[in-house]
Amino acid sequence: LAIYYAGSLKRWRIVVRDEVQRDIEKQRADEDIETVMWLNTLLDRFWVTMEPVISAIVVEQADPILQMYRPSFLDSLKLTTFTLGNKPPRVESVRCFPRTDDDVILMDWRVGFLPNDLSDLTGLQAASKVNPKVTLNIRLGKGMVGAGMPIMVEDMAFQGHIRLRFKLMRDYPYLKTVDVMFMEPPRIDYKLKPVGGETFGFDIAHFPGLPTLVKDIMNWVLGPMMYHPNVFTLDIEGLMAATALQDRAIGVLKLTVRNGKGLKNAEIMGSSDPYCKISISGRGELARTKIVPSSLNPIWDETHFLIIRSLNEKLQLEVYDDNKMKKDSPLGDTSFDLSLLEDDPEHEELIQPLTFRNGKQQGEINFGCTFYPVTEQQQALDEGLDPFASGKGVLRITIHQAKELDTSKSLVGQYNPYAIMRVNGKEVHKTKKLRRTNNAIWEETFEVLVYDLEKTLLNFDIKDDRGVAADPIVGTWECKARTAIERTTKQDNWFTLSNAARGKARISCVWMSITDIDMHHAGSVPEPIGIVRLHLQEAKRLKNVEGVGGGKSDPYVRVLLANQSRARTRVIEDDLNPIWDEMLYVPVHSERETLVLEVMDFNAHTKDKCIGSCLVKIADLVK
Structure with missing residues (x-):
């Protein structure tokens, strides 16, 4: 016991x-403040090697940003010098508040960057001290006749008391929000020399009243945003989600534009020559059908495949009359809400009226659409599927940057570079043009449809913008799409440029596959489902479309499918009751297709004239 x-x-x-x-x-944690001398000691030791790396990264990354916001009257705007000096920033104190919710971290940080404070330096350190300096080189004029002028900012200093509040979450990225608040206005100091450079430059802070004005403007801007009690919130979760999903393809829309009926006749003589333009939410034309000459009931029977990035948009179909000598005339338009595809991804038979801008309706258009979602490569692997099995899908390409370009092809030692990407020889993207740099950063992303991955070849050219002269190629790269995807997965996406002494480009390729879709190039012919046998026997009492003194029509029959001629009979000369008695065989690819039988008058020296036509629906033959 x-x-x-x-x-x-x-x-x-x-x-x-x-x-x-x-x-x-x-x-003690509620009341004490930690001096974190250990952190400042680490900064002192590592700053010697960290600062040059940080400064080099800033110089490299700043160029494309400066070019993006360069005023039009400047030829170039370049960050030539950036150094933070050899005295590191210091964390003066850190205070943690433990009495918070389990998913909240609350901290107060007092930080300072005071390179001109010599109180904590030895005599030798003070003698060898390097002050912070930033030099911007602006260039006025164009080409080789331009003149450069430096703008310098020196001896920057900062001191502030910041409160940080981290909101945690269980899922990636594990950090939901970060609240930032200055507990008191920060102290910022600098020397600005806009003209004259380092030798003759004059610090504008010497102008009476100007430093106070700049400080008041800064407090006026930042005060309502992040001075206590106002809080500036960074939504980390939202930013990560937006970055991941921004402009990313979610699927492919198979759109079949079949025919129009009862269209308005915009011609004074003859009939309209209609075609259909396709777009999504008015963001520019994505595709268009062929032109059907002289018809108010055109049959297009064309299938187009469109990359869809959101179902909260509208598909727009606009019908126009093709005019050779003037602007094309509108024949009406219609729209389809893509959100309807969420509940039912297949709408095969849509007949909608065509509406003019004044609200009037005339004619209708027949079309169908089916939505196919994409599956990302990693998702397919997680589900035990082969992401490359179908060979069809969307390829997301990002042109990141190029570095160490071969300067032997430049007249001034620097390029105005831009890049062109081609897929199977067809240009699909051209980057923005940068100014006076041999280390280009574009970070531009786009997506292309791929119909056969194993046969898809990527061609990449970097060119130098010479203005009026022809732009020479600085370097090229060629690779199979499958290889580029695999190297991106391994994070080995720096590619050596050819046709150049040196230079590299970083390009990423991400694959998103589509299954259960019969996808083919626009204008190409898919595999047929059968063959239609047509017995063209005779015609009676045809209209004579020959001019005065031209005798009688010379008729023949041509068979059109998807506005393309698939077969035709022989010509019977000078006969309005021709007898052909011929068998024609036409492959068909869908039960929804329609054959157009046109009786034409043959002319040896002018365009053949249409005498009349009739329609044969494949669906009626299958029944």
Whole structure:
């Protein structure tokens, strides 16, 4: 019993001691401020190697940003010098607040970057001190006749008291929000020399009243945003989600534009020559059908495949009359809400009226659409599927940057580079043009449809913008799409440029596959489902479309499918009751297709004239 009592008392004392010590630590944490000398010691040791790397990264990354916001009257705007000096920033104190919710971290940081404070430096360190300096080189004029002028900012200093609040979450990225707040206005100092450079430059802070004006403007802008009690919130979760999903393909729309009926006649003589333009939410033309000459009931029977990035948009179909000598005339338009594809991804038979801008309706258009979602490569692998099995899908290409370009092809040692990407020889993207740099950063992303991955070839050219002269090629790269995807997965996406002494480009390719879709190039012919046998026997009482003194029509029959001639009979000369008695065979690819039988008048020296036509629906033959 005595042993049990002694053991119990000992355990009780340990528990009490731990509880008391924990309460004391919490009380101390609420009141004490940590000096974090260990962190400042690490900064002192590492700053010698860290600062040159940080400065080099800033110089490299700043160029494309400066070019993006370069005023039009400047030929170039370049960051030539950036150094933070050899005295590191210091964390003066850190205070943590433990009495918060379990998913909240609350901290106060006092930080300072005071390179001109010599109180904590030895005499040798003070003698060898390097001050922070930033030099911008602006270039006026164009080409080789331009003149450069430096603008310098020196001796920057900063001191502030910042409160940070981190909101955690269980899922990636594990950090939901970050609240930033200055507990008091920060102290910022600098020397600005806009003209004259380092030798003759004059610090504009010497102008009476100007430093106070700049400080008041800064406080006026930042105060309502992040001075206590105002909080500036960074939505990390939202930013990560937006970055991941921004302009990313979610699927492919198979759109079949079949025919129009009862269209308005916009011609004074003859009939309209209609075609259909396809777009999504008015963001520019994505595709268009062929032109059907002289018809108010055109049959297009064309299938187009469109990359879809959101179902909260509208598909727009606009019908126009093709005019050779003037602007094409509108024949009406219609739209389809893509959100309807969420519940039912297949709408094969849509007949909608065509509406003019004044609200009037005339004619209708028949079309169908089916939505196919894409599957990302990693998702397919997680589900035990082969992401490359179908060979069809969307290829997301990002042109990141190029570096160490071969300067031997430049007249001034620097390029105005831009890049062109081609897929199977067809240009699909051209980057923005940068100014006076041999280390280009574009970071431009686009997506292309791929119909056969194994046969898809990527061609990449970097060119130098010479203005009026022809733009020479600085370097090229060629690679199979499958190889580029695999190297991107391995994070080995720096590619050596050919046709150049040196130079590299970083390009990423991400694959998103589509299954259960018969996808083919626009204008190409898919595999047929059968063959229609047509027995063209005779025609009676045809209209004579020959001019005065031209005799009678010379009729023949041509069979059109998807506005393309698939077969035709022989010509019977000078006969309005021709007898052909011929068998024609036409492959068909869908039950929804329609054959057009046109009786034409043959003319040896002018365009053949249409005498009349009739329609044969494949669906009626299948029944």
